[in-house]
Amino acid sequence: xxxxxxxxxxxxxxxxxxxxxxxxxxxxxxxxxxxxxxxxxxxxxxxxxxxxxxxxxxxxxxxxxxxxxxxxxxxxxxxxxxxxxxxxxxxxxxxxxxxxxxxxxxxxxxxxxxxxxxxxxxxxxxxxxxxxxxxxxxxxxxxxxxxxxxxxxxxxxxxxxxxxxxxxxxxxxxxxxxxxxxxxxxxxxxxxxxxxxxxxxxxxxxxxxxxxxxxxxxxxxxxxxxxxxxxxxxxxxxxxxxxxxxxxxxxxxxxxxxxxxxxxxxxxxxxxxxxxxxxxxxxxxxxxxxxxxxxxxxxxxxxxxxxxxxxx
Amino acid sequence: xxxxxxxxxxxxxxxxxxxxxxxxxxxxxxxxxxxxxxxxxxxxxxxxxxxxxxxxxxxxxxxxxxxxxxxxxxxxxxxxxxxxxxxxxxxxxxxxxxxxxxxxxxxxxxxxxxxxxxxxxxxxxxxxxxxxxxxxxxxxxxxxxxxxxxxxxxxxxxxxxxxxxxxxxxxxxxxxxxxxxxxxxxxxxxxxxxxxxxxxxxxxxxxxxxxxxxxxxxxxxxxxxxxxxxxxxxxxxxxxxxxxxxxxxxxxxxxxxxxxxxxxxxxxxxxxxxxxxxxxxxxxxxxxxxxxxxxxx
Numbered sequence: 001x002x003x004x005x006x007x008x009x010x011x012x013x014x015x016x017x018x019x020x021x022x023x024x025x026x027x028x029x030x031x032x033x034x035x036x037x038x039x040x041x042x043x044x045x046x047x048x049x050x051x052x053x054x055x056x057x058x059x060x061x062x063x064x065x066x067x068x069x070x071x072x073x074x075x076x077x078x079x080x081x082x083x084x085x086x087x088x089x090x091x092x093x094x095x096x097x098x099x100x101x102x103x104x105x106x107x108x109x110x111x112x113x114x115x116x117x118x119x120x121x122x123x124x125x126x127x128x129x130x131x132x133x134x135x136x137x138x139x140x141x142x143x144x145x146x147x148x149x150x151x152x153x154x155x156x157x158x159x160x161x162x163x164x165x166x167x168x169x170x171x172x173x174x175x176x177x178x179x180x181x182x183x184x185x186x187x188x189x190x191x192x193x194x195x196x197x198x199x200x201x202x203x204x205x206x207x208x209x210x211x212x213x214x215x216x217x218x219x220x221x222x223x224x225x226x227x228x229x230x231x232x233x234x235x236x237x238x239x240x241x242x243x244x245x246x247x248x249x250x251x252x253x254x255x256x257x258x259x260x261x262x263x264x265x266x267x268x269x270x271x272x273x274x275x276x277x278x279x280x281x282x283x284x285x286x287x288x289x290x291x292x293x294x295x296x297x298x299x300x301x302x303x304x305x306x307x308x309x310x311x312x
Numbered sequence: 313x314x315x316x317x318x319x320x321x322x323x324x325x326x327x328x329x330x331x332x333x334x335x336x337x338x339x340x341x342x343x344x345x346x347x348x349x350x351x352x353x354x355x356x357x358x359x360x361x362x363x364x365x366x367x368x369x370x371x372x373x374x375x376x377x378x379x380x381x382x383x384x385x386x387x388x389x390x391x392x393x394x395x396x397x398x399x400x401x402x403x404x405x406x407x408x409x410x411x412x413x414x415x416x417x418x419x420x421x422x423x424x425x426x427x428x429x430x431x432x433x434x435x436x437x438x439x440x441x442x443x444x445x446x447x448x449x450x451x452x453x454x455x456x457x458x459x460x461x462x463x464x465x466x467x468x469x470x471x472x473x474x475x476x477x478x479x480x481x482x483x484x485x486x487x488x489x490x491x492x493x494x495x496x497x498x499x500x501x502x503x504x505x506x507x508x509x510x511x512x513x514x515x516x517x518x519x520x521x522x523x524x525x526x527x528x529x530x531x532x533x534x535x536x537x538x539x540x541x542x543x544x545x546x547x548x549x550x551x552x553x554x555x556x557x558x559x560x561x562x563x564x565x566x567x568x569x570x571x572x573x574x575x576x577x578x579x580x581x582x583x584x585x586x587x588x589x590x591x592x593x594x595x596x597x598x599x600x601x602x603x604x605x606x607x608x609x
Contacts, residue, residue, distance in 0.1 A: 019509045020429035024437060027422040027483065034475045035444055038455030045458065102348065109345040116337040117346050123595070124349035127356065130591040132538045134556040135580050138563060139355040142362070142577065143375070150375035185352065242451055245540040252564050264451065264541075271454055272545065280454060288451045 039288075045281035046071050071282035081283060084263045087172070091262075092240035094176040095183075100232055102180065103187035104225070108217050110188070111195040122192075126185035133182060137249035140178045141166075145253065166254035178246050183239075187232045194228035195221055234295055241291055244268070263287050356584070363578040367571050385578040392572075397579055399551060400558035404537060404583070406469070407554050411476035412533035416525045419479055419532075423486020424517050428499060438487070444480030453541040460546065471546040472554070476536045482528045489524030490517065526597045530590075537587065555583045 049067035075081060109115045110122055128136065144165040146152045152162050165174045198221065206216050244264040251257045259273070260266040264287065271280035362370060363386075365379035373379065389397050426438050456475045460466045494517045502512045518525070543557050550561060559579050566572045 016509070017431065020425050020431040020434070023421055023425040023429075023509075023513070027418055027441075027478075028437070030418065030474075030478045031441070031444060031480075033459075034456060034478050035447065035452070035480075038452060038459045039447070041459050041462070042455040106345060106348050109341050112341055114336070114338040114341060115345055116342040117349070121345045121349040123592070125352045127588065127591065128352050130534065130587045131356070131584050132534075132540070132556050132587075134540045134560055135584055136355065138559065138576065138580055139359050142573075143355060143358060145371075147371040148362075148375060153374055181352065181355070184348075248540075249560060249563070252567055267451075267454055268541075268545070271457075277458060281458070284451055284454055288447065291451065292447070 042281045042284055045278055046285050049278050067278065071278050072286070075279055075283045075286060080260050081263060081266055084260055084266050088241060088243060088262050091172050091176055091179075091243065092237060094173060095179040095240055096233060096236045098176065099180045099183050099236060100187060100229065102184050103232065104191055104222070104229065106184070106188045107191035107195055107225075108221060110192050111221070112213060112217070114213065122189075125188055128182050128184075129186050131182065133178075133245040134249050136182050137178050137246045140174070140181070141250050141253045144174055166250070166256060168256040171250075171254060171256040175243075175246050175250065179240070179243075183236065187236070190232055191225050191228050194225040198224050238291055238295055241287070241294075356588075359577060359581045359584075363574075363581045365574065367574045370574055370577070381574070382578075385574050386582070389575045389578050389582075392575055396550065397555070397558065397575075397582075400553050400555040401583065403469075403552060404554040404556070407472055407476065407543070408533045408536040411473055411536045412529045414477045415479045415482055415532040415536075416529040418477060419482035419486040419528050420490075420518065420521055420525050421513065422483045423488075424490040424494065424513060424521065426483075426487045427490035428494060428496070428517070441480050441483055444478075445484055447480075453539070453545060456542070457545045466546050467548045467552070469552060472543045472552075475542060476532075476539070479528075479532050479535070482532055485528055486521070486524065489521055493524060494520050523597065526594070530594065530597055533590075534587075555579070559583065 047067055047069070048064050049070060051063050051065045053063065106121070106125055110118050131139075142148050143150070146162055146164065149165070155162050164170065202220055203216055206220060211219070242264055243262050247257050247261045247265060251259070259269050263283070267280045267283045267287065270276050270283065358375060361376055361378045364382040365373065366381040366384070369377075369379040369381070422441075426434060426441075452475075457466065460471045465471050498516055498520075499512055502516050507515070537554075537556070540556050540560070543554050544560075547553055547557065550558065553561070559576055562572050562576050562579070566576060
């Protein structure tokens, strides 16, 4: 190292040390303003309430005061929230296994040597991913309407009784179908990608040992895509807990969906229809906490593997 | 060990000798797969057909029987309330296009910095960002509304655009992509040549990261387009609506004005066409493997 570089070095060093912080500044500012601040402010609001003095008329009669955990007690004691949670659980119990089962089936079929129309099918099944949830719900909503639905046309012409897909008994299946339709392609590609990563030689030796294509799928392929299946399951559970757009879009077409059908709809209702942002804040924190607890353990487990090759 | 070494070439030979002709396509698996494709195409096919029907045909003719009213429907929709539908489309392009562009830029810079610099606090910052991935995005919309309301920013373009820019998952992906795609030697060489750090990022890292950034752009584009709750609660003035909220508001009016149903359906078709075009033309950049790559087995 010659003298000139040595002399220049200290100044460059300091500047260089600040560079990563300068580069991260925009992200940190945005992250703080639109993620941390809303969470913090919601936490603060969840501990507040409005106290009405006198008749509640005139200025200064409504004061915001510290409420402690009262909002939480109230929200956890609210049976409608629990009923909503149960409805969403039922919806998820239909949606997740059906969607992921179909995704796995289609991924295996795409990966099989004996299937035709693979390119066409892969693109077609992934296509709903490009359709926004609201538009998807709107299209399916019309297809469910007795006067529009193709199934009802067929039932009518066969002289069979019509099924009201938007009725109280079937509405949860109608909603789950929208989720399956929108999500099966994305999950299929995730699993298919995991399948493509399996070395082909494994299949060759299995074939030599006399395994059928079906046995190869069950004994080799499925066990090896279990990690991908776990990931898609967790993402799907998180998504179902937050279901909002599908039931809200179907509401104008049916009487079977209440305005507090899912927990998120209940929060919306509290915040905007009842103007009780304090309870809504407490419920938001509870829903977010449940979601976080569910996903955190999972991501910790996979994070180690994801960054194993990169020094921390 | 030695048996393996001997065996392998032998197996390969035997396969080459007996080289089976390409397996015939089996009927049942193909049928199941095509059935899946048909199921997924069903609503899209229906909306294509339904937008050609007049309002009377919509509820009275067979689901997949086309009508002849497509141009009437498009014209009717285009003149509905002074062509507000096209304003919604432009708004959506602004929210999703500009939002995703800024999001990809921010994710790229952040991911590159986290992957390629060693500095105190790096792990802490990354872990906080990672925790952000876990925060349910939809549940965040109401808290974001509460903060925006505090600053009187609700019912503005910014109230929808700004929260859409931050994407912890995009940053996380960009970090993985930068770590894998940008060679340290390239950065070192540029530094030795005396290039500034911002110039290195722009001229060296961004070109190498471009496919990854385009993927982040596309997924964020879809995420913003898909996020119904945020604009739904932030906006009151329907001239600022994205097309999803706009069509939803029209659907709500349909109860009293059934004539609007055909407009809603035609609008749904027109709104998904650009997205499907984007999807088909940029197919190779819909890198689900990258999105899922973080947890590859």
